[in-house]
């Protein structure tokens with residue numbers, strides 16, 4: 001089983017059509033029935049959403065908007081120091097609200113005129129083939145809930161802060177958006193589950209946890225690093241390896257901890273050449289040869 005399955009809370013549908021998100025006992029919101037009811041309601045919005053329809057509004061509390069505002073404020077400071085220039089330019093173009101959680105429909109409407117990308121609501125884990133495949137069409141699956149307000153700088157699962165601050169700011173860049181589309185086209189092209197997993201691991205070590213060199217400094221462009229208050233301070237001290245498709249596509253990673261092995265591109269051009277070039281042309285045979 002692909003590891004990503006473990007960090008999304010399982011979502012199930014009851015006989016009467018209700019949607020239930022099964023938070024683990026260690027989740028900060030586990031013992032908060034009001035939060036859990038909201039999580040179920042938000043998951044229900046995604047389960048009942050049909051592509052092409054507007055994304056329904058999620059209800060958030062004042063405390064949750066404050067979580068967004070404080071994380072946005074703190075991350076903005078860190079981004080100035082640690083984020084790749086192309087990501088910062090994307091954030092500037094997109095202009096996300098700073099004081100309240102944007103609705104996914106609103107994110108979609110900000111993004112579409114820039115790079116054609118639109119958001120789709122996801123209740124939890126989306127099967128790999130769907131998640132990556134629709135990137136080729138300019139769709140990005142996104143969770144809509146926010147982390148529990150008791151621990152604003154921690155989340156055990158990808159929440160709207162990760163999906164929007166991490167990914168939408170990158171998707172607002174033409175160059176990153178092209179890479180996301182290439183990853184999607186690759187996922188569509190490959191047939192075996194092994195090849196799909198290889199494509200998705202290369203995505204993990206680049207668009208989720210990638211770093212690159214800029215003026216002799218290591219900068220992050222991966223959404224996982226850029227949306228994590230703790231990890232963004234740590235990535236420069238990790239085991240930094242050169243960009244290597246075979247290694248990225250086969251290295252095991254643990255999603256529950258900070259990523260201790262990272263792959264650095266020498267520049268954005270280098271990333272586009274190596275990783276974009278790979279996604280643009282890979283197939284089952286070429287992946288089998290290098291894995």
Ligand SMILES: [Fe+2]
Pocket residue numbers: 158162163166167208223224
């Ligand atoms: Fe992500």
